[in-house]
Amino acid sequence: MSSPTGLWYEPPPPPSRPPEAPADEPRASVAITIDGKPVETRSGTTILEACRASGIDVPTLCYLETLEPANACRLCVVELEGARTLVPSCSRKVEPGMKVGTDSARVQLSRRLVLELLGSSVDLSLAETLKPAIARYGAKPERFGVAPRETTVKVDNDLYVRDYSKCVLCYRCVQACGEDAQNTFAIGVAGRGHGATISTEHDVPLPESACVYCGNCIAVCPTGALMPRSEHELRKTGAWNESAQTTTKTVCPYCGVGCPLELHVQDERIVKVTSPLDSSITHGNLCIKGRFGFEFVQLTKKPAKDAPRA
Helix, strand or coil: CECCCCCECCCCCCCCCCCCCCCCCCCCEEEEEECCEEEEEECCCEHHHHHHHCCCCCCCCCCCCCCCCCCCCCCCEEEECCCCCCEECCCCECCCCCEEECCCHHHHHHHHHHHHHHHHHCCCCCCCCCHHHHHHHCCCHHHHCCCCCCCCCECCCCCEEECHHHCCCCCHHHHHHCCCCCCCCCEEEECCHHHCEEEEHHHCCHHHCCCCCCCHHHHHCCCCCEEEHHHHHHHHCCCCCHHHCEEEEEECCCCCCCCEEEEEEECCEEEEEECCCCCCCCCCCCCHHHHHCCHHHHHCCCCCCCCCCC
């Protein structure tokens, strides 16, 4: 066969079967001790992963399976024999012979103080994942006598709102907007100390920023600081009722990727759209169409029961 350059070449034979993904390289087994019990895990595993695999509950806030550990909240700290300070279990990798304590008096005190300090400056009323930990450690945010900061709810677009009075600076939204998912880098941390907050560049409104309205920041927010506008409006009027909602699993119809969706329905209307974190396609992430492009469903009128069929 002659090529466009006039040289003779033989085309490669077609593959007999599709190429297979390379198998995971085997990792060495590591023996550690957690709360006095021997545990076998694999090299490269974090202490948190080893604890969860062993059925040991370690509370987390900034950690999420689909994001790189931010080491921001210090709620998941554990006591490591020989270490001077408590270590974050979400990022510390296991080492042979480690002796880990997940519920010592020192660990309990640290976690209780973290929760009390957060609650003294932030509205945790919608932080459902933290409520079990607050009860477990007997945290009393009011004992510091500091009122949670009050900020104006930012409503500058039709898709979602920002209420930074509920923000705990877990950095999840920054990671989801950055290298871990979207690579848009529309938001970051501005200010220092108690004045630090999540912000767009130069604090411009979202429509003037680099935001593409994927809503992945909303999906990872654990405290309700970021919320779909549909949910915000219902909560504002007292009509939001999760107990009355149903969830329907479907596939996004907008393109051929096949992103799985979970439609949250209340009073026969879609009020929110999410995607499961354990999906190998989305890992919880969606685009603007998948997360917010459901309003056309609400606009469709149902035919009358006695209307003639076409």
